[in-house]
Ligand SMILES: Nc1ncnc2c1ncn2[C@@H]1O[C@H](COP(=O)(O)OP(=O)(O)O)[C@@H](O)[C@H]1O
């Protein structure tokens with residue numbers, strides 16, 4: 003049976019109407035499914051309320067000790083529990099997890115090189131067997147973007163990377179679709195024009211669009227994660243609007259498809 007790994011980004015989570023619509027669509031998917039959520043925007047807002055400054059380098063949050071407390075509260079608490087309870091209200095038997103829960107996503111604190119990212123984790127292993135045991139009981143795992151290092155404790159991990167790594171781990175024994183849902187119709191030729199979707203990206207046109215400045219900012223790490231998943235054997239990788247989730251799962255004809263050719 004196919005497993006759908008779906009990632010939902012911070013701009014949708016931060017919009018209650020969009021989020022509720024997405025939750026309803028996600029809940030109605032028939033195949034086994036896993037949700038990975040972001041929430042970077044909300045973490046930045048709550049950090050500011052607490053007078054904690056946000057610093058990002060290459061789309062990654064510098065996570066010192068006060069910021070680690072913020073992201074643990076926001077991703078592991080506020081966002082994860084809000085999403086899980088909304089799923090339960092829609093009849094989806096969800097369970098919220100960080101990487102520390104059952105040690106399901108183990109990571110290593112990123113080594114300090116030119117930049118000290120602080121408590122940011124690079125994923126080392128995902129316990130696919132544990133995830134499968136939940137899926138086999140008809141339970142839907144909902145992952146916060148938090149991983150776990152036995153030496154350093156809870157670590158902050160980019161949600162796109164978390165989704166890619168979960169999909170890769172499951173693809174060893176299953177057919178896996180990885181769908182990145184966000185607020186735009188797909189990867190666009192002009193980021194402000196929803197009618198300019200690029201239907202298919204391969205490494206060649208990706209490099210060209212990057213060099214031309216068509217693809218920039220948060221879309222670059224998202225696509226790097228998407229290509230890494232395809233290269234590792236994930237069957238279908240799609241980047242689409244949250245509203246197009248069902249279409250993407252059922253037909254693959256939505257947003258931008260990522261392929262190696
Ligand atoms: N060619 C492109 N098409 C669509 N979005 C793009 C493109 N290039 C850059 N972006 C930017 O990437 C953002 C998505 O990345 P990010 O904010 O990290 O996603 P998420 O909301 O899933 O976390 C979009 O909101 C947009 O501003």
Ligand SMILES: CC(=O)N[C@@H](CCC(=O)OP(=O)(O)O)C(=O)O
Pocket residue numbers: 010011012013039040041042043045061062063073122147158159160161162
């Ligand atoms: C290390 C790192 O940068 N982690 C991310 C995790 C949240 C995230 O990825 O959220 P979106 O998907 O909404 O962007 C962060 O703290 O912003």
